[in-house]
Amino acid sequence: MWVTGDVHLDPRDAVRAELFLAFLRAARASADRLVLLGDLFDYWIGPAHARRCAYAPVVAALEEATAAGFPVDFVCGNRDFLGPGELRSLGLTVHGDAVVYARGAQRSVVTHGDLLVSGDRSYKRYRRCVRSALFRFGYWLVPSFVRLAVAHLLRGASERKLAKVEPLAFPIDVPLATAWQLEHEAEELLMGHLHRAETHAVDGRTTRMxxxxxxxxxxxFVLGPASSLETFTPT
Ligand SMILES: [Mn+2]
Structure with a gap:
């Protein structure tokens, strides 16, 4: 089983899309399952938009892989809140904030990681807003060009914030990550979101970023008896 995330495909970036296609082929050849822990796309407006931009070959390859019986799981990230149902239509199995995988005696919690960052108050306000029932209800009512405008607005806000306060520099709340592992009787927790590799071990439980x-x-991550962080490069 392979776990990745934070691919951040951009609608205009065919290079990143090509790399992900090669990665997906390698995953199908080497693993029995692929888990995407969120932020696959920089933003998601809907399947119609996806088929018109650089996402198109990725969407087609995911549909082809899942139709051929290769399971692809999706754990929602901070940029994926708008269209989990639409990702389901591509054949992906969509999970909520966290999912637990058992491999023999080894149990791993996989989550995007945005819920395990301490201190980012303005992000938490933003998350409450975009995940609210009213916002979601509105999303389904508006035509896709309005969704595109909203995605650009949110993305612009996020980029401005990146420039200002560098949210990726926020520390992870290690005690909270350990509490999640205890709650799920898991030995490890795998997360992304902060875009940096870190490992935190507490009392035999490990959080890997x-x-x-x-x-x-x-x-x-390649999940085995002990998960390891690997890097895919196309040959
Ligand atoms: Mn990300």
């Missing part, structure tokens, strides 16, 4: 993707490498 996934670095973000770049244009030439796709970091991912």
């Amino acid at each position: 996934l670095p973000g993707w770049t244009d030439d490498c796709g970091p991912h």
